[in-house]
Amino acid sequence: MPSYELDKAYSPSKYEADLYKRWEDSGAFKPDPKATKDPFTIIMPPPNANGDLHLGHAMFVVEDIMIRYRRMQGHPTLWLPGADHAGIETQVMYERQLAKDGRSRFDLGREEFYKQTWDFSQKNMHNMMDQVRQLGFSVDWSRFVFTLDDKVVATVYETFKQLHDADYIYRGNRIVNWCPSCRSAFADIEVKYREQIDPLYYIKYGPFVLATVRPETKFGDTAIAVNPKDERYKDLIGKTIDAEDLNGPIKLQVIGDAHIDPEFGTGAMKVTPAHDPNDWEIGLRHNLEVRAVIGTDGLLNERTGKYAGMPVAEAREQVAHDLEERGLMDHIDMNYTHSVGYHDRCGTQIEPLVVEQWWMKVDELKKPAIKAIKEGQIKFVPERFTKVALDWLENLHDWNISRQNWWGIRIPVYYNNTSDESKPEYIIGTEEEAIKTYGQGGYEAETDNFDTWFSSGQWPFATLMATGDFEKGFYPTSVMETGRDILFLWVTRMIMFGLFKTKKVPFRTVYLHGLVTDEHGKKMSKSKNNGINPLEMTAKYGTDAVRLALTIGITPGNDGALGERKIEGYRNFCNKLWNVARFILGQFPENYSPARPVPQSPADAWILARTNDTVREVTKAIEDYRFSEAGQAVYSLLWDDFADWYIEASKVEQNTNILYHVLSTIVTVLHPFAPFVTEAIWNALPGKEGQLITTVWPQAVKAPAELKTQAAKFEDVKAVVQATRAVAAEEQLSKPVILTTNQQLADSADLVARLARAGAVKQVGEGSGLYLGTTVAAWIEANAQLVANRRHRLESQRDEKQTYLKGLEAKLANENYTKNAPAAVVQETRDRREETKTLLAKITEQLTNLG
RNA sequence: GGGCAAUUAGCUCAGCUGGUUAGAGCGCUUCGUUUACACCGAAGAUGUCGGGGGUUCGAAUCCCUCAUUGCCCACCA
DSSP: OOOOOOOSSOOHHHHHHHHHHHHHHHTTTSOOTTOOSOOEEEEOOOOBTTSOOOHHHHTTHHHHHHHHHHHHHTOOEEEEOEEBOOHHHHHHHHHHHHHHTTOOHHHHOHHHHHHHHHHHHHHHHHHHHHHHHHTTOOOOGGGOEETTSHHHHHHHHHHHHHHHHTTOEEEEEEEEEEETTTTEEEOGGGEEEEEEEEEEEEEEETTEEEEESOGGGGGGOOEEEEOTTOTTTGGGTTOEEEEEETTEEEEEEEEEOTTOOTTSTTSEEEEOTTTOHHHHHHHHHHTOOOOOOBOTTSBBOGGGGGGTTOBHHHHHHHHHHHHHHTTOEEEEEEEEEEEEEEETTTOOBOEEEEEEEEEEOOTTTHHHHHHHHHTTSSEEESTTHHHHHHHHHHTOOOEEOEEOOSSSOBOOEEEEOSSOTTSOSEEESOHHHHHHHHOTTOEEEOOOEEOHHHHHTTHHHHHHHHHTOGGGTTOSEEEEEEEGGGIIIIIHHHHHHHHHHHSSOSEEEEEEEOOEEOTTSOBOOTTTTOOOOHHHHHHHHOHHHHHHHHHTTOOTTSOEEOOHHHHHHHHHHHHHHHHHHHHHHHHSOTTOOOOOOOOOSHHHHHHHHHHHHHHHHHHHHHHTTOHHHHHHHHHHIIIIIIIIIIIHHHTTSOOHHHHHHHHHHHHHHHTTTSHHHHHHHHHHSTTOOSOGGGSOOOOOOOOOHHHHHHHHHHHHHHHHHHHHHHHHHHHTOSSOEEEESOHHHHHTHHHHHHHHTOSEEEEOSSOOSEEOOOSSOEEEOOOHHHHHHTHHHHHHHHHHHHHHHHHHHHHHHOHHHHHHSOHHHHHHHHHHHHHHHHHHHHHHHHHHHHO
8 A cells, every 4th residue: 555655854865865865766767778869978077086075066967867868768878987097197196195104105115106006095985985976976887987997098009109100299308397396397387377476686797687586597508599680789690609507617608589678687697498488489589508407306407516415496596696796696676476387286487408209299289170060060068169179189299198107007118138239129019029029138128107188088989898788889988068267178189089099089178167265255275274175064954955956057068156155945845845755645545546637727727837837947947958947947847836836726626647747757857957856755655666867758749729728727726826926925914815706716716715815705796805917807895994094006006007008009010010020029029919908907996986 | 379168146057059038056135834855835126148340130149349266288408
């Protein structure tokens, strides 16, 4: 015997874990092999296996919405989860942990450090997987992929070799962004610039005075550059000058280079090709000697004499001090503002150094990517990011793909360590191949790792190749949904790699979400202590509440504010839905077996029409990636229409099949957004088989005219009820009596009375009392005093309508309007005019009767 | 220096290709022991849609311009 009963309030913790397990165990998360539509695939951006999930990950809820929606639509649907070893980021995090015990990675050594970081990330990975479950994400766990899985690494290696064979990979000694703390080079995009004030030293160099913020690099100066058009220095170009320096006299050649701004400083610049990117370029142009004076350890080297071994900052002070002492300092500007690069992961100041690295040529690789985007093979949501991505790609320079960190995927290169020069300088391949080529002990393995983004840039195909789904129609994937902040770092690179490796775009649509900020739109940060932990919130308010809070009111590409109060609001909404279900379940007779909903009353027709419209609206909105609007539409149907009106109406005239139908429909279309509460309710409904997660998405139909006519009658009832309530509230009337001349309204007397909390609804030949001003003529029985009291209200009502009518008439009198505006719009204006005229006549009549 | 976005109710934000008298949630005021829900219900107040100009029959929506805020990119001896 069904016990159609639910707890008084929805308690998420009671259901979530069980429901999730049931979904997972039933295989619902796997693509349905029987589904016949096109496959729908999303590869989840793999969270970094080095900590807890945060709100950025919780934003993947939009992926779950798409996935659940497509699954219900009957597509073979795959949401593939994974985790990222996140090279340098994880390394830095684990090093911080080590630092708490006063240790560094150098104490452990490379091998031990790797092993411990592996354990650290494995632990985090499992923790993270639990958290993904907690968010209700319907990912196919059987296809979980880690970036360090053998199959992924194999694909990454294969791609590297293919790129190398195509001549897109080279090894080069060039200036790079060096992080002295990580002891690794980084790509330009991993350097974040911060504005700061530093002293600008004007130092004397023979006949020159020149400005620099880095006097400590002067030992690496190999020229002085001036603008060739600068009259002051023109004659010196090409000459070599003698200058007194801290370590004795030196000679420097003077070169002319258009890069020099005559307005800056003294118009002359010291050129240090080894330690400044611009100077490096100048050096290339003028074939200057590259003299390194700072090592990869961030310390000055033996070329600097007594400064050798000093860290850069210390050396700078010392050199400046000594220059002053020796009379070689002209003056110092203490208020010079400029921006300085810092490593975005560890925050250490970047030291430009010349170090040998592996590079990827991008000039050819980016072309197909640009083409694909321009041709619309990849669409961006929101659209404005199309141009942003294109601009970035078009200006992209060769990419340094090697990292000297210890945590990552080793570049599969072995160098010739034998004296046999007929053998290749290096090979790309396995150790066995190295042995074959160079003999046992005749080779040296590369120790550099790949940039994390080199491997994750291959994620869409690397994952599907690892799971064996690549050939099964899941590639190209459907949507790449990720944070706006990694558009360049990740998305553009996936496009390049995807097109190179598979000749196909990796995804058809890129959906970018913005940043989740605190409730006042401020960035969340530890120092401000305004952060929200999504996992704490799911525990406190339920996962559905958090999901809705991250969906509704948040638009693609834009930042979205989230406060605890917002989550609380959606917790309330879930509870509202729960109670609606609880009420309806209580209405079912024993052994109720649902039948086709047939409208018997205007209210029935009205709610059926509203439900049908909402299904259409939600479906369209999801298809258009307007998830906020989709969620809002269901929210409003449930609360504003179903709960506030229809359920109340059903307490007078009940149509159980319609209650059942509307509840089922709401729960179904809300499921992608709030999967738990909807599934819990579904399970309690009689006559439902299987799980909601795999139930078929409803289809909106073209509503028959008769349904619309009937529905309009309920709108009339609503209007009278609302007007009555307003008057009753303002005049403190209890149980007012409603009079009407309208047959239909009189027919619905019980309904109107209940909804309006009226004493009675009476049909009369002629109205009297307080006129309600609704299209269906109705009055509230009232004495002369009360009517007189409300006279001003009628008058202002009349004035308002008159103004409005005037506007409409002016509009319709305008030929330009009636000619140019679409016929439907004009017709609507005409209808409105007639309506307003009728109302106005009634109000005027009422006022006349008042005398 | 280049670019993008935002500016709408006290707060946080919707408003898709221009077309009802501009919306939601929260907050606020008043009232409320109704056959589910106080995590509730009813009623209500609050807007020169940042300023100025323009296009149009019609502009929150399109164009120009200014202002403020945020973000991205580049450069910075």
